[in-house]
Amino acid sequence: MIKINADQINNQLGSPYYLILGSDPYLQHNTYIQLQRAFNQAGFSDQFNFTIDNQTDWVAIYDCCQSMNLFSSKTLIFLDFGEGNLNTNIISKLNTLSEILTVEIALIIHLSKITKAQENTVWYKKLAEKLVVVNCNTPDILQLPLWIKNYLQQKQITIEPQAIELLCYYYEGNLLALTQIIEQLNLLYPNHKITYDQVESNINDSAVFTPYHWIDAMVAHKTKRAIHILQQLKINEFEPLILLRIVQRELILLINLKKSSQQKALKQVFDEYKIWQNKRTIYTNYLNRLAINDLYSTLAKLTDIEISLKHDSQLRIWEALSSLTMQFMGLNQC
Numbered sequence: 001m002i003k004i005n006a007d008q009i010n011n012q013l014g015s016p017y018y019l020i021l022g023s024d025p026y027l028q029h030n031t032y033i034q035l036q037r038a039f040n041q042a043g044f045s046d047q048f049n050f051t052i053d054n055q056t057d058w059v060a061i062y063d064c065c066q067s068m069n070l071f072s073s074k075t076l077i078f079l080d081f082g083e084g085n086l087n088t089n090i091i092s093k094l095n096t097l098s099e100i101l102t103v104e105i106a107l108i109i110h111l112s113k114i115t116k117a118q119e120n121t122v123w124y125k126k127l128a129e130k131l132v133v134v135n136c137n138t139p140d141i142l143q144l145p146l147w148i149k150n151y152l153q154q155k156q157i158t159i160e161p162q163a164i165e166l167l168c169y170y171y172e173g174n175l176l177a178l179t180q181i182i183e184q185l186n187l188l189y190p191n192h193k194i195t196y197d198q199v200e201s202n203i204n205d206s207a208v209f210t211p212y213h214w215i216d217a218m219v220a221h222k223t224k225r226a227i228h229i230l231q232q233l234k235i236n237e238f239e240p241l242i243l244l245r246i247v248q249r250e251l252i253l254l255i256n257l258k259k260s261s262q263q264k265a266l267k268q269v270f271d272e273y274k275i276w277q278n279k280r281t282i283y284t285n286y287l288n289r290l291a292i293n294d295l296y297s298t299l300a301k302l303t304d305i306e307i308s309l310k311h312d313s314q315l316r317i318w319e320a321l322s323s324l325t326m327q328f329m330g331l332n333q334c
Contacts, residue, residue: 003133006031007150013038016103017127020110022137023083026175028110031134032078035108044076044106052081058093065100078108086111086118094123101126138175141225144168151179157186163199169228173208181206207232211246218328219250220282221289226325230318240317244306247324251299257283258292290330298327 004012006027013034020031036047048064050056064077086094099122101107107127118124124131139147148164159167159182171178185194185202209229217226233243253273260269266287270280305320 001128001131001133003135005135007147007154009034009134012132014042015130015132016106017131018108019114019127019131019133020108020136021112021114021133022135023112024136024138024175026179027136027138031136032108032110036076036078039076039106042074044074046075047078048075049078049080052079052090053084054087054089056093058096061093061097062100065097065102065105074104074106076106076108078110080110081112082110083112086114091118091121091123095121095126098123098126138173141168141172144172147175148178148182151182155182155186157182157194158192159185159194159199160196163194163196166196166199166203170203170205170207173213174206177204177206205232205235208236209233211238211243214243214325215246215250216279216282218325219254219279219286221286221329223326223329223331226329227322230321230325234318240309240321241306243321244302244309247328248299248302251295251302251328254283254287255292255295255299258287258290258295261287294330298324301327 002012002015006024009031018035020028022028039047046064048061050061061077061079064075097107114124145164145168148159148167152159152164167178167181171181181203185199188202189198207228209232211233214226214229214233217229257266257269257273257275260272266284267280270283275283301324305315305317305324308315308320309317
């Protein structure tokens with residue numbers, strides 16, 4: 001089995017089996033187009049696409065493996081699960097499919113994610129020896145600068161390092177818009193090193209965030225990033241009440257962690273609450289920075305905002321959320 005990132009796909013063409021993992025629309029589409037083209041050039045002229053759900057006709061998929069026409073003996077099957085998960089029934093169908101695959105059948109599967117338990121199933125083990133797993137998850141803020149540099153290198157475009165930081169800030173989570181602005185800049189300033197000022201004069205704020213990006217920024221005490229994310233959530237008309245619910249859950253978790261850490265070692269507390277390893281450092285720093293009374297005060301403020309929102313539809317909710325953001329980070333306490 002070979003595991004690669006989506007931008008390495010051109011170096012791993014030729015395998016009969018591919019698993020596209022992740023749901024970034026830009027990476028997923030580009031990966032599929034590259035594979036489709038490569039298989040077509042390799043003589044897989046019969047290509048069948050299936051969207052998989054609980055109503056899928058698997059007999060039709062099996063038939064594609066067993067029926068050969070007079071002009072082609074090579075078949076490509078693409079199974080798109082979208083955001084769907086692998087349940088027991090579908091795993092059984094995949095197990096059956098893996099048993100009837102021949103050297104004349106190529107297979108591309110798209111899943112949003114796969115668990116360790118699912119990697120131990122019959123179909124996965126059957127394909128594993130010749131399987132290429134392609135990571136199509138959206139690069140996070142730490143991975144994005146390198147992704148941009150690799151993209152620029154492939155396109156033979158040169159942009160100043162400070163301008164790359166600017167692109168990360170305004171296009172995080174939106175690779176389609178990011179690649180479009182890079183292509184636009186290349187057309188405007190061909191055969192030149194693109195400067196910070198040239199990027200700044202052409203960009204739009206097209207970053208795409210989830211509420212969990214906002215939470216992570218607040219816990220990590222990244223004030224500028226937290227406010228930027230909140231502004232983008234406002235622009236995208238995210239429901240404020242849902243944001244309050246998510247923050248409430250996080251605050252209750254932090255309060256429980258803080259209280260438990262007064263009697264136990266923080267590592268033991270993290271283990272009990274199943275805190276991911278990659279988040280333990282920022283949680284530790286946050287808990288050391290704020291007293292438990294600060295957390296209770298923030299929770300009380302959140303409650304006041306929610307009560308006000310339910311009784312006053314004209315409440316300046318986004319200003320209230322901005323104030324809550326600052327208080328969450330231990331700033332402008334009131």
